[in-house]
Amino acid sequence: xxxxxxxxxxxxxxxxxxxxxxxxxxxxxxxxxxxxxxxxxxxxxxxxxxxxxxxxxxxxxxxxxxxxxxxxxxxxxxxxxxxxxxxxxxxxxxxxxxxxxxxxxxxxxxxxxxxxxxxxxxxxxxxxxxxxxxxxxxxxxxxxxxxxxxxxxxxxxxxxxxxxxxxxxxxxxxxxxxxxxxxxxxxxxxxxxxxxxxxxxxxxxxxxxxxxxxxxxxxxxxxxxxxxxxxxxxxxxxxxxxxxxxxxxxxxxxxxxxx
Numbered sequence: 522x523x524x525x526x527x528x529x530x531x532x533x534x535x536x537x538x539x540x541x542x543x544x545x546x547x548x549x550x551x552x553x554x555x556x557x558x559x560x561x562x563x564x565x566x567x568x569x570x571x572x573x574x575x576x577x578x579x580x581x582x583x584x585x586x587x588x589x590x591x592x593x594x595x596x597x598x599x600x601x602x603x604x605x606x607x608x609x610x611x612x613x614x615x616x617x618x619x620x621x622x623x624x625x626x627x628x629x630x631x632x633x634x635x636x637x638x639x640x641x642x643x644x645x646x647x648x649x650x651x652x653x654x655x656x657x658x659x660x661x662x663x664x665x666x667x668x669x670x671x672x673x674x675x676x677x678x679x680x681x682x683x684x685x686x687x688x689x690x691x692x693x694x695x696x697x698x699x700x701x702x703x704x705x706x707x708x709x710x711x712x713x714x715x716x717x718x719x720x721x722x723x724x725x726x727x728x729x730x731x732x733x734x735x736x737x738x739x740x741x742x743x744x745x746x747x748x749x750x751x752x753x754x755x756x757x758x759x760x761x762x763x764x765x766x767x768x769x770x771x772x773x774x775x776x777x778x779x780x
Contacts, residue, residue: 532606534673535588535597537565542678543602544572551578553603555591558582560599569600595670609668612688615659619701626701629724630772633659633705635691635740636731637761640666644675645762646729651679653769659694659726662687695743698726707736707744708768710758716748721772729765732758 531552534543543551554573560566561582573580588597618624632650637643643658643666650658665687666672673680688694698705706719707728721727728744730736741747750759750767759767 530606532604533592533601533670534604535592535595535601535670536674537569537598537600538677539673539681540569540600540602541565541572542681543604544569544576546681547604547607548572548576548578550604550607551576551602552605554578554580555583555588555601556580557585557588557599559585563599566600592670596674610657610684610686611662612686612690612694614684615657615686615688615694616697618656618684619697626724628776629703630655630769631657631659631698631703631726632765632769633691633695633726633728634665634761634765635661635728635736636664636734637729638664638666638731639761640669640672641675642666642760642762643668644672644677644680646765647672647676647679647683647685649762649766649769651676651683653766653773655683655769657684657686659686659688659691661691662689692739692743695726695740698724699743699745704746705744706746706748706768707741708750708764709735709741709747710749712747712749714746714748716750716768716771719746719748719771721775725772727765727768727772729761729768732761 534540556566570580588601591601632646632655634646647658668680668685695705703724703726705726705728728736728740750764
């Protein structure tokens with residue numbers, strides 16, 4: 522889990538999974554570390570301490586209340602890092618990926634979250650997207666959950682590996698994906714077509730709306746297809762992170778080599 526500190530140039534990372542990923546992916550960004558003395562015998566913490574020592578990071582051993590205050594009550598599991606903050610990715614970064622000569626369009630998979638404002642759902646969606654081999658998660662810069670401690674914790678390390686693109690104009694990005702021959706599938710409970718009837722092979726962007734109101738009108742209009750997840754009678758909707766996981770792995774299933 523990561524949290525911005527008072528300085529916009531630094532952020533906090535805490536929780537065993539998040540710290541482990543930070544050590545693996547960006548050890549050069551780690552500035553400071555704090556560990557509860559009572560947790561140093563834990564095998565997972567001990568392994569992280571070895572990694573921090575190998576990177577030359579100075580580790581301090583404060584009381585629990587220090588870490589509780591530092592993380593504003595977050596579930597830190599006894600270990601907290603301070604890192605140099607990384608600049609967020611944006612629409613231009615996404616365009617660079619799409620325009621790259623090394624871009625493999627046929628295997629491209631993106632998850633788009635339109636109006637998902639719960640950080641836990643954002644993190645859980647990022648974790649599923651990472652597991653499904655997606656190239657990134659795309660969100661509108663406004664009216665979207667921040668990549669805050671709760672989101673980082675739910676992502677269990679995915680936030681340090683999988684790009685999150687916060688774009689200023691989601692409709693324009695959808696046009697760009699359309700121009701790049703992406704199939705843009707919006708999940709909507711009122712859709713006539715089942716998700717399992719959709720062709721999710723080739724370049725695909727899956728769009729999930731908010732649980733309260735679904736996708737915004739313009740986002741819906743930019744989709745090339747709408748689909749629903751079949752559910753038992755009386756069930757109105759699924760949690761957005763659950764729906765995202767189901768949709769992503771249906772795309773994975775369809776892309777598996779056929780026997």
